[in-house]
Amino acid sequence: MVKEIKVFPDPVLYEENSNIDRISDAVRQLARDMTDTMYEKGGIGLAAPQVGENCQLVTVDVSGPQRREELLVMVNPEIIETKGDVESEEGCLSLPEFKGTVRRAEEVTVSWRDLEGGIRQMQASGLLACCLQHEIDHLRGVLLVDQVGRLKRNMYEKKMKKLYSSEQ
Numbered sequence: 001m002v003k004e005i006k007v008f009p010d011p012v013l014y015e016e017n018s019n020i021d022r023i024s025d026a027v028r029q030l031a032r033d034m035t036d037t038m039y040e041k042g043g044i045g046l047a048a049p050q051v052g053e054n055c056q057l058v059t060v061d062v063s064g065p066q067r068r069e070e071l072l073v074m075v076n077p078e079i080i081e082t083k084g085d086v087e088s089e090e091g092c093l094s095l096p097e098f099k100g101t102v103r104r105a106e107e108v109t110v111s112w113r114d115l116e117g118g119i120r121q122m123q124a125s126g127l128l129a130c131c132l133q134h135e136i137d138h139l140r141g142v143l144l145v146d147q148v149g150r151l152k153r154n155m156y157e158k159k160m161k162k163l164y165s166s167e168q
Contacts, residue, residue, distance in 0.1 A: 002040045003051040005093045008160060013094055014141045015072040016053045020075050023117050031115060032074045034059045043093045045131045047138030050094050060133040062127045072111035072131060077136055080121075081109035088130045092144045098156050104133045109124050120150065 006012050020027055030053060038046040042065040048057040053077045063070040084106030091099050108126045110132055114120050124132055134144065145153050 001036060003033050003037045005041060005089065006050055006052050008095050008098075008143060008145060009157070010044070010094075012054065013049055013138070014145060015049065015054050016051055016141065017056050017139045019056050023075060023113065023115055027055075028115055030055075031057060031059060035061075035071060035073070038093075039065055040067050041093050043103050044127075045135045046093065048137045048140050050139075057163045058132075058139065060128070060131050060135060062131055069113075073115055074080055074110070074120075075115065077110055077112040077139070079105075079108050079133065079136055083107040086130075087113070088127075090130065090134060090144055092134070094143065095145055095156070098145060100144050100152065102144065104130050108132055110136075112120075137148070 019078050030048065034048065034057065037051060038059050038061065045058065045060045048055045049089050050088060058074045059076055060072045060074070061068060061070050066139050082105035085103055086106040087101055087103050088144050089101050091097055106127045106129065107123060109121065111119065111121045137143070145156055
């Protein structure tokens with residue numbers, strides 16, 4: 001089921017996100033819903049707080065949104081090692097009409113649990129590394145707009161306030 005994407009400045013995007021202690025049917029259903037939502041909205045990554053669920057769950061598929069061939073579902077993901085750095089321009093489903101350039105690690109090693117409870121680990125570089133860092137930032141309550149300059153952030157905040165006030 002496609003869920004509503006929470007949009008900046010929704011407070012749910014900044015709340016603490018709890019670890020998932022038990023991988024239940026509800027967690028598996030949330031992962032399916034997040035995957036459907038990510039694909040439907042044309043994203044390559046989605047974190048649980050973006051659909052209003054404050055838990056440590058992300059879905060990522062950098063082959064998307066067209067091909068949908070490399071889905072990763074990560075429970076309690078954690079970056080355990082980083083190497084190098086690179087700048088990349090990113091967008092975010094929770095930040096409509098916003099693009100920002102951020103500095104990220106060029107390579108990351110990530111550990112997580114899969115939906116069967118198994119412990120997994122992988123090294124990633126390029127787009128996948130940037131996407132994983134972006135989604136894990138969401139789990140820490142850090143948004144792309146928090147990582148750009150003050151001027152760009154202020155301009156975006158004004159744009160969103162104007163948009164929301166004109167809709168009401």
